Amino acid sequence: MNHDQVQELLADYALNLLDAEEAAQVERHVQSCETCPADLQALSQAGAALAIAPAPVELPPGAEARIAAGVRERVAALTAASSRVVPLGSDLKIIRGPWRTIAVGAAAAALLFAVGLTAVSMAWLDARDDRDRFENQLAARAIELPLSGQGASGVIYVAADFKSGVAAFAGLAPAPAQHHYQVWSEGPYGARSAADFTGNNGTLLVPLPELPKEMTRMFVTLEPDGANGQNPLGPEVLSTPR
Amino acid sequence: MSDPGSPSPFLRFRSGDASAFDSFVAEYTGPAYATAVRVLGDPARAEEAVQDAFVRIWQRASQFDPVRGHERSWILAIVRNQAIDTFRKRLRTMERSIDDTPAVYALRDPSDTWQTVLDGLTATRVREALDSLPREQQEVVVKAYYEGVRPVEIARQLNIPEGTVRSRLRLGLGRLRESLGPVREELRS
Numbered sequence: 001m002n003h004d005q006v007q008e009l010l011a012d013y014a015l016n017l018l019d020a021e022e023a024a025q026v027e028r029h030v031q032s033c034e035t036c037p038a039d040l041q042a043l044s045q046a047g048a049a050l051a052i053a054p055a056p057v058e059l060p061p062g063a064e065a066r067i068a069a070g071v072r073e074r075v076a077a078l079t080a081a082s083s084r085v086v087p088l089g090s091d092l093k094i095i096r097g098p099w100r101t102i103a104v105g106a107a108a109a110a111l112l113f114a115v116g117l118t119a120v121s122m123a124w125l126d127a128r129d130d131r132d133r134f135e136n137q138l139a140a141r142a143i144e145l146p147l148s149g150q151g152a153s154g155v156i157y158v159a160a161d162f163k164s165g166v167a168a169f170a171g172l173a174p175a176p177a178q179h180h181y182q183v184w185s186e187g188p189y190g191a192r193s194a195a196d197f198t199g200n201n202g203t204l205l206v207p208l209p210e211l212p213k214e215m216t217r218m219f220v221t222l223e224p225d226g227a228n229g230q231n232p233l234g235p236e237v238l239s240t241p242r
Numbered sequence: 243m244s245d246p247g248s249p250s251p252f253l254r255f256r257s258g259d260a261s262a263f264d265s266f267v268a269e270y271t272g273p274a275y276a277t278a279v280r281v282l283g284d285p286a287r288a289e290e291a292v293q294d295a296f297v298r299i300w301q302r303a304s305q306f307d308p309v310r311g312h313e314r315s316w317i318l319a320i321v322r323n324q325a326i327d328t329f330r331k332r333l334r335t336m337e338r339s340i341d342d343t344p345a346v347y348a349l350r351d352p353s354d355t356w357q358t359v360l361d362g363l364t365a366t367r368v369r370e371a372l373d374s375l376p377r378e379q380q381e382v383v384v385k386a387y388y389e390g391v392r393p394v395e396i397a398r399q400l401n402i403p404e405g406t407v408r409s410r411l412r413l414g415l416g417r418l419r420e421s422l423g424p425v426r427e428e429l430r431s
Contacts, residue, residue, distance in 0.1 A: 053368035
């Protein structure tokens with residue numbers, strides 16, 4: 001992004017109207033530009049003032065208590081969820097092999113599912129937001145992402161450094177003929193394939209490669225064999241919470 | 243409100259005093275709700291957005307730097323951003339979300355005296371400054387800030403060139419900032 005392009009977007013940036021990728025490009029330029037910082041400062045000062053401008057309004061009856069209770073409940077859930085970070089790697093024996101032929105170690109499956117499949121989507125967001133802290137403090141641990149869908153469930157554990165992961169599935173029927181399941185991550189970059197497999201009648205572990213740190217969701221689709229793997233074509237069968 | 247001179251509940255929470263979080267929520271529920279209603283225009287959704295924003299603040303309080311940011315502005319900007327995100331998701335008009343923390347935070351000049359200016363500003367004063375803008379600039383500023391509409395979409399809505407929208411937005415923001423400037427001079431004197 002050159003100077004003129006950044007100048008075009010400075011007001012958008014100052015008012016938080018850009019997505020993360022655009023904002024990062026603006027920031028890179030501003031940090032090395034002689035004139036943009038002053039322009040941006042003036043615009044952001046106006047934006048900061050606008051933040052405090054809304055006129056007071058009367059809260060609906062009970063709203064204050066509802067908001068306080070709702071926040072307390074969610075913060076408590078987050079606190080509990082953050083304690084659910086579990087060790088990954090040392091005790092799990094994931095058999096890496098050709099996709100669709102991954103065997104399940106009974107002990108590993110038991111260990112995984114002993115952790116449970118409780119919804120901890122906010123734990124994921126929290127971990128992503130505080131990634132640096134997690135990387136520093138919880139090295140060699142994993143982030144738990146529950147998967148849910150009709151008739152099946154699963155969980156994905158992502159190493160704190162995002163360099164590896166494992167997906168575990170239960171109740172996912174074998175893929176129909178000429179179809180397979182595909183695991184995707186999703187984020188500002190769109191959807192990106194992480195792995196594919198055929199499924200079976202029991203539990204199944206699928207090792208995952210390095211995942212994008214900016215991802216915000218993972219999901220599983222049923223894809224026709226021969227699909228290009230660039231974009232999901234089939235229906236979603238499992239997803240982490242949106 | 244916290245006692246003048248003593249750390250606010252938010253700053254106490256940010257410093258590790260978890261017990262201050264409830265006080266922070268109580269202090270900011272009214273202003274946060276006003277912000278969310280301004281964006282969403284829907285009381286029920288505004289309550290949801292306020293809850294979302296407070297949870298995000300709970301997660302991100304450590305990112306706030308009093309040297310670079312103004313507490314009230316930072317908090318209410320998060321509420322505004324959360325409300326806009328809620329609005330966009332409801333309409334499903336955009337796939338990508340905006341970041342929920344205020345932009346330019348990392349780039350802000352620590353020596354910027356605007357934090358002091360903000361301390362001296364009231365919501366009424368800012369609204370008066372906004373109201374004093376030429377109508378066409380005010381319209382664009384309001385759509386961009388309080389509705390989270392990007393200039394390209396404003397141009398489509400108003401059926402005017404995008405360049406015109408961008409020009410009005412920058413002029414409006416510049417004039418708004420300048421009209422609030424005297425407060426800084428008063429504080430200096």
